[in-house]
Structure formats: structure tokens, C-alpha cells
Amino acid sequence: MEKAASESQVAEFVRAAREKKAPFEIVAGGTLRAVGKPLANLPLLDVSGLSGIIKYEPEELIVTAAPATPLTEIAAVLGEKNQRLGFDPADWSQVLASNGVATLGGAASADASGSGRLRHGGARDSLLAFRAVNGLGETFRGGAKVVKNVTGFDLPKLVCGAHGTLCVLTEMTFRVYPRPQLAVTLCLSDVTPDTGFAALRKIAHSALEPAGLAYLPSSMSGSMMPDVGQGAALIKLEGAAKPLEEKLAMAHGLLGNAASRIDSDPFVAIGSGDQFADLPGDIWRVMIAPSDAPRVARELNAQYWLGDWAGGLLWLAAPPSDAARIRAIAAAAKGQAMLLRASAESRVLYGLYAPQPEALAGVSRAVKAAFDPLFLFNPGRL
Amino acid sequence: MLLPPTDSKIVARRAEIVSALQAIVPDGVVADKSGLATFDSDALSAYHQTPLVCVLPSTREQVSAILKYSAAEGIPIVPRGSGTSLSGGALPREDGILIGMGRMKRIIEIDYENACVVVEPGVTNLNITKAVEANGFYYAPDPSSQVACSIGGNVAENSGGLHCLKYGLTTNNLLGVTMVLPGGEIVTLGGKSGAQGGLDIMGLVTGSEGLLGVVVEVTVKILRKPPVTRTLMASFDTVSAAGACVAAVIADGVVPAAMEFMDGRAAEAIESYNQPGYPKGAEAILIIDADGVEADVSHAISRVTAIVAECGGKTVEATDEKQRARIWSGRKAAFAAMGKLAPDMICMDGTIPRHALPQVLDEMAKLSEKYQLGFCNVFHAGDGNLHPLIIFDIMKPGEFERAEEFGADILRLCVKVGGVLSGEHGVGVEKRDLMTDMFTPEELALQGRVKCAFDVGGLFNPGKVFPMLSACVEQGHIHVHGAQLPHPHLPRY
Ligand SMILES: Cc1cc2nc3c(=O)[nH]c(=O)nc-3n(C[C@H](O)[C@H](O)[C@H](O)COP(=O)(O)OP(=O)(O)OC[C@H]3O[C@@H](n4cnc5c(N)ncnc54)[C@H](O)[C@@H]3O)c2cc1C
Numbered sequence: 024m025e026k027a028a029s030e031s032q033v034a035e036f037v038r039a040a041r042e043k044k045a046p047f048e049i050v051a052g053g054t055l056r057a058v059g060k061p062l063a064n065l066p067l068l069d070v071s072g073l074s075g076i077i078k079y080e081p082e083e084l085i086v087t088a089a090p091a092t093p094l095t096e097i098a099a100v101l102g103e104k105n106q107r108l109g110f111d112p113a114d115w116s117q118v119l120a121s122n123g124v125a126t127l128g129g130a131a132s133a134d135a136s137g138s139g140r141l142r143h144g145g146a147r148d149s150l151l152a153f154r155a156v157n158g159l160g161e162t163f164r165g166g167a168k169v170v171k172n173v174t175g176f177d178l179p180k181l182v183c184g185a186h187g188t189l190c191v192l193t194e195m196t197f198r199v200y201p202r203p204q205l206a207v208t209l210c211l212s213d214v215t216p217d218t219g220f221a222a223l224r225k226i227a228h229s230a231l232e233p234a235g236l237a238y239l240p241s242s243m244s245g246s247m248m249p250d251v252g253q254g255a256a257l258i259k260l261e262g263a264a265k266p267l268e269e270k271l272a273m274a275h276g277l278l279g280n281a282a283s284r285i286d287s288d289p290f291v292a293i294g295s296g297d298q299f300a301d302l303p304g305d306i307w308r309v310m311i312a313p314s315d316a317p318r319v320a321r322e323l324n325a326q327y328w329l330g331d332w333a334g335g336l337l338w339l340a341a342p343p344s345d346a347a348r349i350r351a352i353a354a355a356a357k358g359q360a361m362l363l364r365a366s367a368e369s370r371v372l373y374g375l376y377a378p379q380p381e382a383l384a385g386v387s388r389a390v391k392a393a394f395d396p397l398f399l400f401n402p403g404r405l
Numbered sequence: 406m407l408l409p410p411t412d413s414k415i416v417a418r419r420a421e422i423v424s425a426l427q428a429i430v431p432d433g434v435v436a437d438k439s440g441l442a443t444f445d446s447d448a449l450s451a452y453h454q455t456p457l458v459c460v461l462p463s464t465r466e467q468v469s470a471i472l473k474y475s476a477a478e479g480i481p482i483v484p485r486g487s488g489t490s491l492s493g494g495a496l497p498r499e500d501g502i503l504i505g506m507g508r509m510k511r512i513i514e515i516d517y518e519n520a521c522v523v524v525e526p527g528v529t530n531l532n533i534t535k536a537v538e539a540n541g542f543y544y545a546p547d548p549s550s551q552v553a554c555s556i557g558g559n560v561a562e563n564s565g566g567l568h569c570l571k572y573g574l575t576t577n578n579l580l581g582v583t584m585v586l587p588g589g590e591i592v593t594l595g596g597k598s599g600a601q602g603g604l605d606i607m608g609l610v611t612g613s614e615g616l617l618g619v620v621v622e623v624t625v626k627i628l629r630k631p632p633v634t635r636t637l638m639a640s641f642d643t644v645s646a647a648g649a650c651v652a653a654v655i656a657d658g659v660v661p662a663a664m665e666f667m668d669g670r671a672a673e674a675i676e677s678y679n680q681p682g683y684p685k686g687a688e689a690i691l692i693i694d695a696d697g698v699e700a701d702v703s704h705a706i707s708r709v710t711a712i713v714a715e716c717g718g719k720t721v722e723a724t725d726e727k728q729r730a731r732i733w734s735g736r737k738a739a740f741a742a743m744g745k746l747a748p749d750m751i752c753m754d755g756t757i758p759r760h761a762l763p764q765v766l767d768e769m770a771k772l773s774e775k776y777q778l779g780f781c782n783v784f785h786a787g788d789g790n791l792h793p794l795i796i797f798d799i800m801k802p803g804e805f806e807r808a809e810e811f812g813a814d815i816l817r818l819c820v821k822v823g824g825v826l827s828g829e830h831g832v833g834v835e836k837r838d839l840m841t842d843m844f845t846p847e848e849l850a851l852q853g854r855v856k857c858a859f860d861v862g863g864l865f866n867p868g869k870v871f872p873m874l875s876a877c878v879e880q881g882h883i884h885v886h887g888a889q890l891p892h893p894h895l896p897r898y
């Protein structure tokens with residue numbers, strides 16, 4: 024394994040790999056290595072040395088950091104100024120049974136957002152600019168360190184969710200957001216998926232700007248909350264003290280005064296998938312139109328599942344033999360089923376996502392080649 | 406301005422191309438001279454060029470058939486929405502087919518259950534809001550051209566508006582896009598789930614200025630109208646105090662729905678134009694909207710009022726809807742008001758980091774002296790997007806050229822302080838040759854390869870965005886004369 028701790032070292036490594044036409048795997052914290060198609064025995068480029076906050080400008084609402092900066096470090100530094108990242112990255116190392124350190128670049132490369140994605144969108148919505156090395160060994164910039172920009176192609180969108188297949192990131196600039204002083208979670212107990220998700224959508228489509236909207240069936244809620252009957256709809260609201268009281272009153276109005284306040288914040292566990300960590304089988308994330316959630320959940324028919332993003336995201340655990348069925352259900356609902364955790368054989372067979380229609384797959388391949396013509400970076404992972 | 410040379414062989418085949426298009430869209434081909442003349446420029450009226458032929462498809466299948474034909478025959482394509490681009494993105498070509506999306510203006514589906522609307526690309530921005538407002542919803546990005554500009558054009562330009570600091574640009578409000586690739590294949594990116602299952606091609610296509618394909622369907626998010634909106638006007642004795650106030654508001658954690666800046670010259674011109682009640686003698690004015698639930702809004706308003714005072718400014722709050730409208734009417738009349746000061750003007754569109762504002766304003770004043778031309782500044786202060794207006798008189802020899810140079814220097818200045826050439830109007834042909842000031846040759850080459858990933862033949866909107874050298878196109882003037890704005894009925898802010 025080689026280490027690169029500066030942009031020039033990365034460029035040097037890539038140029039050498041290019042000479043040898045030798046693909047390699049990029050590793051930062053290493054928590055996501057078992058995600059996507061396995062990369063058989065490729066040499067590793069360890070970029071964990073590209074770490075640390077480079078410039079934090081709270082009054083500009085931006086932070087620039089090296090990609091392997093741990094998420095915990097970013098959160099702590101932004102927290103001192105009552106700010107936070109917009110895409111709510113959380114730590115998936117438990118569900119992936121990894122003891123790595125979750126990093127900023129890794130989370131953005133995986134487009135990894137927790138429940139708070141509802142509020143300010145995903146990593147793609149807050150990555151403003153980056154520096155990177157392309158497959159020719161050239162350093163380049165994408166985007167710019169300002170919040171509004173239509174000058175050339177919007178490359179920051181592309182690197183989010185690319186799983187390191189386009190370039191080696193060396194610097195990233197994110198828009199940050201004020202962190203509300205307080206947060207409260209309401210729980211609507213003993214509701215069916217139909218009733219629960221309908222309540223969540225009501226809140227989603229209000230002016231309450233919720234920070235989390237999840238439904239947990241009884242099989243999942245047990246460990247976190249006392250008796251919630253058939254299932255619980257959970258609603259997280261944020262704000263300073265007085266606005267929060269007003270929002271809570273409005274929420275109670277919308278929910279017919281049936282919800283009660285709970286003391287803990289269940290959304291950390293929901294976003295990080297911790298509840299699935301000890302479950303056997305494969306772990307899936309199925310993204311669909313929120314109003315389809317109750318129907319799709321019924322069709323998926325999993326014992327262990329939950330709905331986040333007001334129904335736009337279903338998590339489930341399922342036996343490996345269910346893979347084709349799950350993909351078919353997602354496709355019929357015009358959604359996407361991401362195979363997050365599975366055996367290497369399943370990942371070879373099913374990939375991270377279902378294969379794309381040929382025309383789109385062709386364009387995606389060609390875009391990848393525009394960055395990395397020799398397919399040196401994490402080849403085949405996505 | 407140099408554009409790729411006209412291919413005279415294509416021009417010579419005009420009759421044959423017209424009839425091929427008529428076979429695809431029998432009732433939608435414009436080939437007569439006077440008909441084509443109406444398409445000869447977008448809102449960057451300095452540049453004009455009559456297209457070879459214009460075709461107005463009504464279905465995505467027709468779009469696909471047109472693109473299969475043009476790809477097979479090697480004919481350039483220029484997509485066009487409503488033609489309100491301020492950067493010449495929709496400028497036609499003498500040897501190219503202009504594909505106008507104006508007939509595809511159906512609202513396909515309003516889905517309140519998922520808070521989204523599915524539309525064809527020719528639907529105007531405002532018509533989306535109009536379709537849902539009775540139910541208390543709206544579409545957030547609000548370019549001032551919203552009564553006219555199309556959602557397809559918004560996707561192509563990643564358009565913004567007064568409210569994008571809080572609600573984001575077009576790209577942050579999309580769930581899905583269906584497009585026809587230059588080879589005619591139809592691809593669907595995202596959808597009601599927003600998920601793409603691979604690279605974020607939708608994000609790449611948004612803001613790509615019609616270089617990658619034709620957008621034929623768009624799914625946008627709609628939001629619940631905020632229950633309360635309040636408006637403050639703050640005035641300052643110095644520009645730097647106003648700049649410091651903007652920074653302090655943002656640093657305080659308040660996210661205003663809009664925060665607009667006008668310098669003293671703009672304020673004075675506006676006050677004498679439509680008397681919105683701007684204080685005399687102020688060197689800078691901010692207009693700030695806060696929206697949301699009542700308590701959030703009162704909190705924001707009280708914080709902003711306190712910060713303005715700390716920065717040495719004075720605030721006036723609009724007491725009712727009428728006064729709110731009056732305060733905003735001034736900002737919205739900025740272009741027209743400046744038009745009264747001089748016969749001609751050009752509007753720039755750079756973005757800078759907010760902290761660079763005092764420096765940039767300073768250097769702009771120096772440039773104004775150097776070029777001996779007046780200017781004023783209106784500015785989406787919340788997100789750092791400058792719209793300097795340069796005023797001049799086309800009848801005075803040399804003034805137009807000086808104005809263009811002045812404008813280019815302002816954009817170079819934006820880049821120098823870490824900003825960009827365009828915040829929301831796009832590069833088009835207008836800023837194309839400044840791209841080398843912002844990007845390295847390697848960066849431009851990479852973006853060029855990305856373009857080729859979609860458009861192998863280089864037929865899509867050639868000559869736009871990326872610098873290149875070749876023959877000249879018929880060229881006019883990059884300006885607005887005697888208040889004869891293209892799209893004069895549209896508000897400009
Ligand atoms: C598909 C998926 C979905 C996820 N969803 C969520 C979620 O919803 N919520 C949540 O909280 N967490 C989520 N996570 C987990 C979270 O992203 C990780 O816990 C952590 O942030 C990853 O950091 P890492 O450094 O360990 O990643 P690594 O495993 O080291 O890297 C992650 C990926 O990024 C690439 N990469 C790393 N550094 C660079 C670089 N400098 N340049 C280019 N590529 C690089 C790697 O090659 C790899 O493909 C998700 C993870 C995956 C894989």
C-alpha cells in the first residue's frame with residue numbers, strides 16, 4: 024500500500040499508475056471498502072494523510088478541508104460556530120462492520136446522507152468546489168468557492184456519489200448551515216404504515232422544515248422506544264426555543280394532537296443504520312417516491328425494515344436469495360435499490376445499483392472516461 | 406466574437422433539410438424569412454443570426470427523430486426555450502437547426518402526495534407556481550424573467566432568483582429530468598424518488614447551457630408557501646458598513662429569504678424613477694426578507710435589526726403588504742431606472758466571496774474612472790452574486806467598446822478574488838472567451854471531454870461556453886439601447 028499525503032504525491036502516484044496501466048483502489052478511512060462491486064486485489068492508494076481543515080470561513084458559510092478529514096473533526100469545528108454540514112453525513116461503519124474512520128471525502132463520494140437530507144439535500148447540494156487529480160495525473164479544480172455559479176459544467180455534482188471512480192479528491196469546499204439551537208422529536212404511536220407515512224408527508228409538505236421524518240414498524244422500534252404498538256411515525260423539528268414551540272404547536276395541529284414528545288433523538292441511529300448492524304442477511308436501501316412507501320414496504324415484505332425521508336427511503340434486511348425480487352419491486356416503482364451490505368458474490372452479481380438502461384450506461388461510462396480514460400480509479404465499483 | 410465557421414455545404418442543402426424536418430413535424434417547421442427573423446437572437450440581442458431552419462416539436466418522439474436525423478446528417482443543433490438567455494446561449498447558427506421547445510408546454514402531472522410537478526420543458530417558470538398556488542404551494546427558484554422563461558431553459562442555465570440563498574438554485578429543486586441525447590436516445594435521470602442509481606448525470610446536465618442534449622421533461626419539487634414574510638429596508642452611510650452587515654447577518658446564523666444590496670447611485674436613480682421611499686444620501690441600501698413560521702420570522706427580524714444598528718445603519722420595516730411591495734418595487738425597477746440615466750447599459754453577472762465586496766467595489770470605482778464610464782451596483786448580497794450595470798452612449802464613438810472592456814475587467818476581477826464569471830446568466834457566447842481567465846487548459850480540456858461524452862460529433866450548440874477560434878458570425882452590439890430591452894415587459898432584477 025502506498026500513501027499519498029499531498030496533492031503532488033497523489034499526482035505522482037497516478038502518473039506512475041498510468042505508465043503501468045495499473046488500476047488501484049483509493050482508501051481514506053476504509054469504512055466503505057466492502058460496498059459496491061469488489062475490487063479484486065488491486066494495489067491501494069492510502070489517502071488518509073490528506074486530512075485536516077484547510078480554511079473555515081463561518082461568515083461565508085463555507086468550509087474547505089482535505090477529503091480524509093474525519094467527520095467527527097469537521098462536526099466539532101463547525102459546532103463551535105453553531106454551524107453544521109448540510110447533508111447530515113452519519114457514520115455507517117457499524118452496519119458495514121468496519122472499524123475505519125468515516126471521512127468527509129468518503130461520505131461525499133458515497134453520497135451518504137442521513138435523515139437530515141430532507142432539509143438541505145444531499146452532499147451534491149452542498150459541495151461547492153473541489154481539487155483533484157484526474158486519470159491523466161493532472162490536477163484540476165471543479166466548481167468554485169461561492170454559492171452561486173454557472174461557469175462551465177457543474178463537476179462537484181458528479182463527484183458526489185461517484186464512489187471514487189472519477190478522480191482522486193485532494194480538497195473539498197462545502198457550503199455549511201446554521202445549526203439550530205434545539206431539536207425535538209415527536210412520536211405518533213401505534214400507527215400502520217399507511218397512517219404513519221401519511222402523517223409524515225403531511226409534515227413534509229408543511230412549512231415546518233422538518234429535520235427527520237421516519238416510520239418504524241414494531242419490529243424495529245422495540246430497542247429504541249417503549250411500546251409503540253403497530254409502529255411509530257417519528258418527526259424531528261428544530262429551531263430556537265420560541266420558534267420551536269410554535270412549530271410543535273403547528274405539528275400537533277396537523278397530527279390531531281395524537282403525537283407525544285420523546286426524550287431521545289432516534290435519528291442518529293436511523294441515519295447510520297445501526298439497527299441493522301446485527302441483523303443477518305443483506306442490507307438494502309430502496310429509494311422511491313415517498314407516497315409509494317406503504318405499498319412498496321408491503322411488497323418487499325421484510326420483517327426488519329424502516330422508512331426514512333418521509334418514505335422516500337426504505338431500509339431493509341433480506342436473505343441473499345431475495346435480491347432479484349427486491350430489484351424488480353424497486354424497478355416497478357421507478358425507484359432505485361442500493362445493495363449496501365452483502366457478500367462479495369452477491370455484490371459481483373448484483374452491483375451497488377441495478378444496471379442502467381444502455382443509453383444512460385453508455386453516457387455514464389463515457390463521462391467516467393473523460394476523467395479517467397484508462398479506468399485506473401476503483402474500476403467497476405459503481 | 407468568433408464562432409465555428411458556417412458549413413456552406415449544409416446551407417446549400419437547406420431545401421432538403423426543411424422537407425426532412427417537415428416529414429417529422431408536419432405542422433412545426435418555420436422556414437420562411439420573416440418567420441425565422443423572430444428567432445434570430447435571444448435576450449443578448451447584441452448577437453444575432455438567422456437560423457437555417459427552426460423546428461417546433463410537440464413530442465419527445467419528434468425530438469428524438471429530429472436528433473437522429475441531424476446526427477446522421479452532421480447538422481448542428483441549437484436548443485431554444487423562450488429565448489430570454491442573457492448570455493447568447495440560444496443564439497442560432499446559419500448552418501444549424503434551431504429546435505424550439507415552446508410547443509411542449511403541458512403540465513403533465515401535479516402530485517401533491519409527493520410535492521412535485523411533472524412538466525414539459527416549454528412550461529414557463531411562473532406557470533408551475535400558478536398551477537399549484539391555489540393549494541398553498543409554489544416552485545421556489547424565481548428568476549425575474551419567470552413569466553417568460555421556460556423550465557427547460559432554467560435547467561439549461563441553472564437559473565436562480567431572489568430567493569436562492571435560502572431555497573437553492575434550479576439544481577437543488579429538481580427531482581428528475583428526461584432528455585434526448587444528441588444521438589436521439591431518450592434517457593430518464595431521477596424521477597419522483599430523485600434517485601439516479603449511478604453518477605449524478607442530472608446534476609451535470611443542469612447548467613450545461615444546451616450543450617449536452619434536449620431536455621423534454623422535468624420533475625420539480627414544490628414547497629409549501631411560508632405562512633409569514635416580513636421585509637426590512639436598511640440604509641448605510643458607507644458601502645463597507647453595508648458589506649460588514651451582510652457578513653454579520655450570515656455569521657449570526659440568520660438565513661434571510663432574500664438579501665439585496667444597492668449602492669447609492671442605484672438607490673438615487675431608483676428613487677427618482679419610481680419613489681419607493683429610499684432614504685436620501687444613503688451610500689448603500691439593503692432589502693431583507695425573512696420568511697417562515699411567525700416566531701422564526703420575528704426572531705430573524707429582531708436579529709437583523711440589531712445587527713444593522715451595530716453596523717451603524719438604520720432600518721425601516723414594511724408595516725403592511727402594500728409597503729412591502731413598494732420597497733421591492735424600487736429594487737425591481739433598478740434596470741429601468743438606470744436606463745433613464747443613459748441611453749445604453751450592459752448588465753454583468755459575476756459571483757464573489759462576500760468578504761471581497763469592499764475590495765471589489767473599490768476596484769470597480771477605479772475601473773470606472775479608467776474607462777470614463779458610469780456604473781452602479783445591484784447585488785444579490787446574500788449569495789455574493791453581483792449585477793453591475795455599466796451605462797454608456799452608443800452614439801459616442803468608442804463608448805461601446807470601452808463598456809465591453811470595462812465589463813470584461815469586472816469579471817476578471819471577480820475571478821481574481823476567488824469568484825466566477827457567471828452566477829446565474831450562463832457563459833454562452835458572451836463570456837466564452839473569458840473562460841481561459843478562470844480555467845487552466847487542462848481544466849478546459851477535461852470539460853471538453855465531458856461534452857464529447859454526450860456529443861461525439863460536436864453538433865450540439867457549437868461555439869457556446871468553451872473558447873475556440875474560427876470564423877466570424879454576424880455581430881451587433883452587446884447592449885440595450887434607448888430602453889428598448891429585449892423582452893421589455895419582463896422585470897429585471
Ligand atoms: C452506498 C453508501 C451509502 C451510505 N449512506 C450513508 C448514509 O445515508 N448515512 C450515513 O451516515 N452514512 C452513509 N454511508 C457511510 C459513510 O459514508 C461512511 O461511514 C464514511 O463517511 C465513509 O468514509 P471513509 O473514509 O471510511 O470511506 P472510504 O471507504 O475510505 O472511501 C469511500 C469511497 O470514497 C472513495 N474515496 C475516499 N477518499 C477519496 C479521495 N480522496 N478521492 C476520491 N475518492 C475517494 C473510496 O475509494 C471509496 O469508494 C454510506 C456509505 C455507502 C457506501
Ligand SMILES: Cc1cc2nc3c(=O)[nH]c(=O)nc-3n(C[C@H](O)[C@H](O)[C@H](O)COP(=O)(O)OP(=O)(O)OC[C@H]3O[C@@H](n4cnc5c(N)ncnc54)[C@H](O)[C@@H]3O)c2cc1C
Nearest residue numbers: 486487488489490494548549555557558559561565615620
Ligand atoms: C429581463 C430578464 C431577466 C432575467 N432575470 C434572471 C434572473 O433573475 N435569474 C436568472 O437566473 N436568469 C435571469 N434571466 C436569464 C434567463 O431568463 C434565464 O437564463 C432562463 O433560464 C432562460 O430560459 P429560456 O427558456 O428563455 O431559455 P433560452 O434563452 O431559450 O435558452 C437558454 C439556454 O438554454 C438552452 N435550452 C433552452 N431550452 C432547452 C431545452 N429544453 N433543452 C436543452 N437546452 C435548452 C439553450 O440552448 C440556451 O443555451 C433573465 C433574462 C431576462 C431577459
